[in-house]
Every structure is written in structure tokens, then in C-alpha cells.
Amino acid sequence: MGGIDLDKPRYDQSTYMGRAKHFLRLTSPLNAFASDKELDEAKKIVTEFRKSRRMPPGYDEDKLWDTKYLYDSAFHPDTGEKMFVMGRMSAQAPMNTIITGGMITFYKTTPATVFWQWLNQTFNALVNYTNRSGDAPISTTQLLASYCAACGGALTTALFLNSKVKNMPPIFARLVPFAAVCGANFINIPMMRSNELLGGTPVFTPSGERIGESKRAAQLGIMLVCVSRVLMALPGMTLTPVLTNMATKRGVFRKYPWGVMPFQLVLVGACVTFATPLCCALFSQQATLQVQRLEPHLQEVVAKKHPEVTEVVFNKGL
Incomplete structure (x- = not known):
């Protein structure tokens, strides 16, 4: 799984289309309705993958990225804190x-x-x-x-x-x-x-x-x-x-x-x-x-x- 880098967006950020795809997923209104349990699970999956570089059981690349975007939509990129739901871009x-x-x-x-x-x-x-x-x-x-x-x-x-x-x-x-x-x-x-x-x-x-x-x-x-x-x-x-x-x-x-x-x-x-x-x-x-x-x-x-x-x-x- 060495090819997946969760520290960077999935799409090329040097192009407008890449950034548009990135933000369409990050700001999706559906993310705002995720429960705390789902968000905490997403944080756990992302944190463990960053440490072990191993694909979690039952996951493939697409599901891992879905989880990462859910995580990014709710946790501040600098502080790592869970953001108040109405303040999120989603x-x-x-x-x-x-x-x-x-x-x-x-x-x-x-x-x-x-x-x-x-x-x-x-x-x-x-x-x-x-x-x-x-x-x-x-x-x-x-x-x-x-x-x-x-x-x-x-x-x-x-x-x-x-x-x-x-x-x-x-x-x-x-x-x-x-x-x-x-x-x-x-x-x-x-x-x-x-x-x-x-x-x-x-x-x-x-x-x-x-x-x-x-x-x-x-x-x-x-x-x-x-x-x-x-x-x-x-x-x-x-x-x-x-x-x-x-x-x-x-x-x-x-x-x-x-x-x-x-x-x-x-x-x-x-x-x-x-x-x-x-x-x-x-x-x-x-x-x-x-x-x-x-x-x-x-x-x-x-x-x-x-x-x-x-x-x-x-x-x-x-």
C-alpha cells in the first residue's frame, strides 16, 4: 500500500479540476450528517493506516479514500480537533x-x-x-x-x-x-x-x-x-x-x-x-x-x- 499517501489529497492540487474534485468530496453536504461514531471510526482508520501502511480489513483503495475525506471534512487540518458541525464546510x-x-x-x-x-x-x-x-x-x-x-x-x-x-x-x-x-x-x-x-x-x-x-x-x-x-x-x-x-x-x-x-x-x-x-x-x-x-x-x-x-x-x- 506504499502508493497511497493520505497526507496529500487524492487529486492533483496543481490543477483546478483536481482541486474541484477534492472540494466536491470534502464539502459534500452528506458529510455533515455523519454521526460522531462514524467520524471517530474514520479517524481511527486513517490514523492506523498512517502508522502501519496496511489496508484495513474489508477496505479497498476507494473505501479508504472515502473514509479519509469524511475524516478531513470534520477534523481541523492544523489542530486535529473535531470541528463543530455547523462550522464545517460540509x-x-x-x-x-x-x-x-x-x-x-x-x-x-x-x-x-x-x-x-x-x-x-x-x-x-x-x-x-x-x-x-x-x-x-x-x-x-x-x-x-x-x-x-x-x-x-x-x-x-x-x-x-x-x-x-x-x-x-x-x-x-x-x-x-x-x-x-x-x-x-x-x-x-x-x-x-x-x-x-x-x-x-x-x-x-x-x-x-x-x-x-x-x-x-x-x-x-x-x-x-x-x-x-x-x-x-x-x-x-x-x-x-x-x-x-x-x-x-x-x-x-x-x-x-x-x-x-x-x-x-x-x-x-x-x-x-x-x-x-x-x-x-x-x-x-x-x-x-x-x-x-x-x-x-x-x-x-x-x-x-x-x-x-x-x-x-x-x-x-x-
Whole structure:
């Protein structure tokens, strides 16, 4: 079984298609419904295989990889801790379908806008914290400050834009939630991962030797995650309002006004299920950074201990 390396993804991460296949399996909503018993069994199988290099009884290569992807979907790559189920990327599709559906359906009143934006940012904060890079803890004070800033940013953006689009065509009002989510992502993600910006994220040589903590790597990783998260929200939060607007104009919901909600939920669900893995795949989770772009003290460490290394790798988070 020497040909199977569970320390690397099954698919080639240097190509977009390889990363897309990887994240389609990693973020599958089915993974979110696995029981603790199944997850603990998956961890046991993966751990034992890494030690013995022997195929477990009753397993073949495909079943072993299925188990590895289930394990990866629930355990943090840096800390090895089991992640809270709603913070896992596999929970993105079902949770975002409900939340996004609510945001683009109940956007007309201020209380509804406040509630759905607050719920969305609370969920985003949970996801961002759960999928942070590195293994350094974040203090409760820092966590609370980050959460308040993220919620405040999203609510301010949404309420301000709502006040500006009252006299515009309905389609503009329907797109306000997306604009608020875009703005909030660039507040929420850096704030919830501020520990990395302040203390750096671990960087390694390509062979896996830890060099130290880099703030510049953290900045790059967080920027890439912000971009992919905005693009992740784009199809569900723009295509759905546009199609709903078109259907409403053509009288599709005249006889069945209650049909708007299920119509939007189906569209959002389809968009989110595929947009999540396809946007995660835009950038490799194990990002790279040229040595000359590292902080001077880390460049010195690399020059002294690993003179042959030209770039370092780090987990950018999701």
C-alpha cells in the first residue's frame, strides 16, 4: 500500500479540476450528517493506516479514500480537533440555503433585514473561526470584538443600501443582501482570524518542516479566502433574485404567491451546493509564498537551515 499517501489529497492540487474534485468530496453536504461514531471510526482508520501502511480489513483503495475525506471534512487540518458541525464546510450548502433564502425573501422591512443579516454573520463568524488557519488559540475578548465588528459592518451596509434603493426598481432592492454580504466578508473574515494577522500563521518547507509564523502569509491567506467567499455567494444571491424578478414580472406567482419561497430555496440550494466546492477550488488550500516575500527574520531562518528552499507552504484556511 506504499502508493497511497493520505497526507496529500487524492487529486492533483496543481490543477483546478483536481482541486474541484477534492472540494466536491470534502464539502459534500452528506458529510455533515455523519454521526460522531462514524467520524471517530474514520479517524481511527486513517490514523492506523498512517502508522502501519496496511489496508484495513474489508477496505479497498476507494473505501479508504472515502473514509479519509469524511475524516478531513470534520477534523481541523492544523489542530486535529473535531470541528463543530455547523462550522464545517460540509454544512455550508444546507445552512446557506436557508439563510440566503431568508435574506433575499425577507429584505423589505428593517426588522427582517436586521435579523437575517445578524443570523448570516453569526453563521459566517462560526465558519470563519472553525476553518481558521494555524493552531494558535484566540481569546474570548478578541472573539467577541471580532464578532461585533462583523455584525455591525453587515447591518450598517444592508440598512444604508436599503435606504438608498427605495425609489429604484425592485431588482436593486433584491440585490442589497449580496452587497451587504460582500462588504461584511471583508470585515468578518479578517476580524475572526485577527489572531493570525497579529501573530502570524505557521509556514513550512515543502517537505513539511516548520519554519515559524508569518503575518504576510496570514494576510495572503485571508485575502484569498475573502475573494473565494464573495464568489461563493455570487450565484445564489444574484442569479436567484434576477430569476425571481423575471418570474414575478411574467406572472408566474400570481396564482400561487406562496411559491416564491420554495422557488428561491431550490435555486439557492442548487447554486450553493456547487458554488461552495468550485469556489474553494479557485486557490489551493496549501498556499505557497516566495521566500523573498517573507518577513526578514524568517528569510534568515530559511537561508540558514534550508538554503535550497525558494518558497514556503501554509494552510490558508477555508
